[in-house]
Ligand code: GLY
Ligand code: MN
């Protein structure tokens with residue numbers, strides 16, 4: 001395995017948390033993602049569905065998990081199905097999980113081959129009162145392709161139309177919102193690798209380098225430290241490109257005097273990290289760039305301190321908007337009289353800061369979470385304010401990942417330089433090292 005997985009005890013804990021929210025007689029079914037085709041005989045790299053991974057740690061296609069806490073036979077209370085392996089599969093595709101390995105990793109005693117799924121369903125569904133079926137209820141999901149889970153849900157509902165059905169997604173959002181200790185440690189491993197990649201590019205960026213060459217340096221560092229790669233498509237945006245929020249072509253040349261915004265983070269063991277740094281291509285910020293940079297930094301630091309239990313995320317976002325507003329007035333980008341008269345539904349700061357400040361982070365970079373409840377300890381968020389000034393061809397965003405605790409929030413990126421002077425010093429140091 002390329003990464004150290006979480007312990008079986010932690011996967012057991014995740015399942016116990018799910019069970020706490022189930023009604024009596026419920027049977028929950030979780031499926032894997034499909035292996036997605038490309039063209040001819042090609043397939044995309046397999047990406048496991050986050051929920052079954054969270055509950056079992058099994059990163060393998062065709063895996064199914066059943067949770068049936070009230071089953072009469074204790075062996076039926078948790079059942080994991082894994083794809084049956086064979087000599088032929090071992091030769092062409094390499095090793096797959098044996099039942100014993102899947103059991104040791106997940107902490108689930110009953111492991112069967114996936115071929116036993118249909119018969120097991122036929123045996124157990126008549127014993128249960130209601131089915132818990134899962135679906136993608138992420139606020140921004142927009143998937144036109146029917147997932148394996150949706151197909152299997154349809155089959156179950158057609159087969160058992162008289163059974164009650166409940167949604168697993170709200171429970172998953174709840175339990176995935178608050179990270180267990182080993183999950184935080186896994187995110188920290190991802191962050192440590194992302195930090196190494198940042199250090200590496202600080203010694204690499206100079207006038208004339210292509211944005212995609214920076215991307216190549218980053219992925220080299222990711223993979224050599226056991227990550228499978230980017231947790232999301234990286235943004236390497238120099239000059240004006242930084243004002244294009246989802247710029248991912250990364251095909252321009254970094255120019256002397258410009259700032260390059262780099263939004264990247266590796267996955268490690270399935271967990272994401274999410275960093276943004278904006279650095280001067282020639283190693284030194286201009287006066288104006290520094291002023292904008294420091295304004296973004298102050299907003300980031302103030303926002304971090306607001307991530308405390310008991311605050312609603314909507315209130316938090318409004319408060320950060322007010323802080324940003326006053327920074328934009330300070331930079332001469334907004335007029336305080338105009339701000340005083342603005343429509344509160346359409347605040348003027350959105351001209352320069354048009355995205356949210358924070359999102360949940362975990363197995364998915366834009367992780368599922370409890371958007372309409374108070375912030376709670378053990379939640380992990382990004383904090384990522386930015387100022388984008390198209391007329392100056394300048395975009396600066398700074399993004400760190402923060403763990404909420406009962407006390408002060410913990411900055412998981414505390415070791416990765418962010419002050420303008422620290423970034424300049426790191427660039428000077430790393431360049432010298434790269435030349436040596
Ligand atoms: N790069 C995705 C994000 O920062 O949210
Ligand atoms: Mn990001």
Ligand code: MN
Pocket residue numbers: 274359382384399
């Ligand atoms: Mn982010």
